[in-house]
Amino acid sequence: MRLSIPISALVAAIVGFGGTLAIVIAAAKAVGATQVETASGVTAICLAMAIECLWLSWRTKMPVITAWSTPGLALVAASSGFSIGEAVGAFIVTGILLIATGLFGPLTRLISKIPASVASGMLAGILVSFAVNAVKAIPADPWLILPLIGTFFVIRLFNPALSVLVVLIGGGLAAFLTGRVGGLPAPELSTLTLIAPDVTATAIIGLALPLYLVTMASQNLSGLAVLRAAGYHPQPGPLIGVTGLFSLLSAPFGGSTTNLAAISAAICTGPDVHPDPAERWKTGPFYALAYLVFAIFGASLVAIFAVLPQSLIVLVAGLALMAPLANALSIALKNEDERMPATITFAVTASGLTLFGVGAAFWGLVAGMVALFLESLKMQQSFQPLVRFWRPLP
Numbered sequence: 001m002r003l004s005i006p007i008s009a010l011v012a013a014i015v016g017f018g019g020t021l022a023i024v025i026a027a028a029k030a031v032g033a034t035q036v037e038t039a040s041g042v043t044a045i046c047l048a049m050a051i052e053c054l055w056l057s058w059r060t061k062m063p064v065i066t067a068w069s070t071p072g073l074a075l076v077a078a079s080s081g082f083s084i085g086e087a088v089g090a091f092i093v094t095g096i097l098l099i100a101t102g103l104f105g106p107l108t109r110l111i112s113k114i115p116a117s118v119a120s121g122m123l124a125g126i127l128v129s130f131a132v133n134a135v136k137a138i139p140a141d142p143w144l145i146l147p148l149i150g151t152f153f154v155i156r157l158f159n160p161a162l163s164v165l166v167v168l169i170g171g172g173l174a175a176f177l178t179g180r181v182g183g184l185p186a187p188e189l190s191t192l193t194l195i196a197p198d199v200t201a202t203a204i205i206g207l208a209l210p211l212y213l214v215t216m217a218s219q220n221l222s223g224l225a226v227l228r229a230a231g232y233h234p235q236p237g238p239l240i241g242v243t244g245l246f247s248l249l250s251a252p253f254g255g256s257t258t259n260l261a262a263i264s265a266a267i268c269t270g271p272d273v274h275p276d277p278a279e280r281w282k283t284g285p286f287y288a289l290a291y292l293v294f295a296i297f298g299a300s301l302v303a304i305f306a307v308l309p310q311s312l313i314v315l316v317a318g319l320a321l322m323a324p325l326a327n328a329l330s331i332a333l334k335n336e337d338e339r340m341p342a343t344i345t346f347a348v349t350a351s352g353l354t355l356f357g358v359g360a361a362f363w364g365l366v367a368g369m370v371a372l373f374l375e376s377l378k379m380q381q382s383f384q385p386l387v388r389f390w391r392p393l394p
Contacts, residue, residue, distance in 0.1 A: 001282065004273055009283040011162075012065065012267040013290035017046075018165045020070050022317040023130075024256070025305050026072060026195035027076040031087040033254065039284055039299040040193035041254030044293035048246035048258050050288040057284020062232045063268045065223075065287055066243055067261035069215045074321060075126050075207070075361055076256065081354065084254070085198030090207035092197055094257050095248030097212045102241020108216075117332050118368040119217040121342035124328035125349025125364050126214070127321045134318020140311040144174060148312075152319050164320045171312045172304075185303035190296055192253045206354075210361035215259050216240075218328070223260025231277050320353055343369035 021042070028038040049066050056064035072094075076087060101107040138145045150168050154164040175181045220240055227234055239260060247257045266285040267273075294301070305313065332342040345368030353360040 002274055002279075003262045005280070005282050006286040008268050008273045009286035010290055012261075012264040012283070013287050013294070015162060015165055015267070016067050016261065016264040017279065017291070018168055020068070020164075020320050021167070021301065022313045023070060023077060023320060024068065025302065026317050027073040027087075027256065028084075028254075030079055031082050031084045033084045033087075035302060036191075036193055037084055037195055037254050038126045038189060039302040040195070041256065042302055043190040043192055043295045044250035044253035044255030045258060046291045047300055048250040048255060048296065050291040052243055052246050052258060052288075053284045053291070054288040055279045056239060057288075060234055060239075061278065061281045062227065063230075063265065063273070063280045063283045064227070065241060065261040065268050065284065066258050067219075067264050069211070069219050069257045069259050070321070070391060071123050071126060071214045071324065072211045072257050074130060076211055077317075078126055078129055078352070078360075079207060082203055083198060085196055086203035087207065087256075088195045088251055088254060089199035090203045090211060091251035091256055092248060093199065093204055093208035094212045094215065095244050095246075095251055097208070097243025098215070098247060098257070098259075099241055100244075101216065102237045102239070102244055103379075105237055108236055113339075114213070114217060115335075115338055115372060116200040117215075117335050117338035117342040118345050118365065118372060119213070120331035120346030121368055122210070122349050122361055122364050123214060123218050124325055124332055125351075126361060127325040127328060128346075128350050129352075130318045130321045131325055132318075134315050134322075137311040137314045137318070137391065141309060144171065144178070144180065144309065145311055145315055148174075148315060149319075159197075160323065161263055164316060167319060168316050171316070172308055174297045175309050175312060177189040180309050181307050183197075183307075185300065185307060187297070188299050188303070189327055190298040190300075194252055195254050195272075199250065205362055209297065210365065211257060213365065214361070215257050218324075219259040219262065223265055224268060226262050226265045227260075230280075232269070236369040242298055274367040284299055313324040332339050337375065338372060341368045341375060344368050344371045 012038045024042060025038065028041060045068050050068045053064065148171050151170060152163050155166050222237055243258050245274055268287065269280060273280045273283055332346060346363045348367045349360050349364030351360055353363050355363060
C-alpha cells in the first residue's frame with residue numbers, strides 16, 4: 001500500500017463528480033425532475049458506481065473504474081418533450097441492453113463495427129450545444145463568467161483534469177462572496193425516491209437507443225481501451241454486464257446509466273499510482289469509498305447547485321464538455337472517406353430535429369449511416385457506370 005493509491009482514487013473521484021455534476025443537473029431539469037427526484041438520481045448513481053468499482057476491482061484484481069455516462073447525460077439534457085417517467089423508462093431499457101451486451105459477445109462486436117467517425121459525429125452534435133451555451137452565458141453575467149473562462153484556460157495549461165473543478169469551486173465562492181447567492185442550504189442526508197417509469201416507443205427510440213449507443217461507443221469501448229493501454233486485458237462481457245445490471249437497479253430511483261470510465265480510469269491505472277500493475281486495483285475500493293460519501297451527501301450537493309447562478313451552471317457544463325467535443329470532432333473528421341457522413345451526422349444531431357416524436361441523435365445516426373452506405377456503393381465497381389453517367393462533363 002502506498003499513499004499514491006488513495007490520493008489517485010480521491011482525485012479521480014473528485015474530478016469525475018465535481019467536473020460533471022452540472023451535466024447531471026441539466027439532464028434532470030430537461031426532463032422535468034424535481035429537486036428531490038434529482039437528488040435521488042444522484043444518490044442512486046453514486047451508490048451504483050461505488051458497488052460496481054468495489055466488486056469489479058476486487059473480483060478482477062484490476063483498477064476497474066466506472067462513471068456515469070457524461071455523453072449520455074448530455075444527450076438527455078439536450079432532448080426535449082420527455083418526462084421524468086419516460087427518462088426512467090429509457091434508463092431501464094438501456095440497462096437491459098447493456099446486460100444483453102455483456103451476456104452476448106456478438107452485440108459488443110456489432111457495436112464496435114459502427115464507424116468511429118459516425119459515432120463521434122453524433123456525439124459532437126450532442127455536445128456542441130453545451131459549448132455554444134457556455135459562450136452565450138457571458139452576457140448574462142460578464143463580470144463573473146469572463147474571469148472564470150480565463151481561469152479555466154490558464155489552469156488547463158498545467159492540469160487539464162482539475163481545470164473545470166477549479167472553475168466550479170472558484171465560481172461558487174465568487175457567487176457567494178458577491179451576493180449572487182442568498183445563502184447556503186442546510187445540510188441534509190440523501191434519500192432514495194421511487195419514480196414510476198413510463199416506457200414509450202418514442203422514449204425508447206429517441207432516448208434509450210441513442211443513450212445505449214453513445215454509452216457503448218464513447219464510454220465502454222474507451223474504458224476498455226484505457227485498461228488495455230495500461231497493460232490489463234479484462235473480459236469485456238462481465239464488466240459491461242455488471243454496469244448494465246446496476247444501471248437497471250438504479251434507474252427506478254432516477255439514476256442514469258453507468259459505464260466504464262475513461263478519464264477517471266486513466267488517473268487510476270498509470271505507473272504514478274503504483275509501479276507494480278498488480279497493486280493498482282486497490283484504487284477501486286478507495287474510489288468506491290469516495291462515491292459512497294457523495295451518495296450520502298448527494299441531496300446537499302444538489303441543493304447547493306440549485307442556489308448557484310444559472311449562468312455558472314451552464315458555463316461549468318460547457319467547459320466540462322469542451323475536451324470531449326474536441327476529441328469527438330477530431331475523430332469524426334479524421335478519415336477523409338468518411339468525413340461527409342460524419343459531418344451529416346453532426347449537422348442533423350446538432351439541429352435538434354424532432355420527427356415523429358423521436359429526437360435528433362437517432363436521426364443523426366440514421367442519416368450518417370445512410371450517407372456512409374451510399375459512399376460505400378460509390379466505391380464499388382458495379383456502381384461506377386452510374387457515377388460516371390451523373391459526373392459533369394469537363
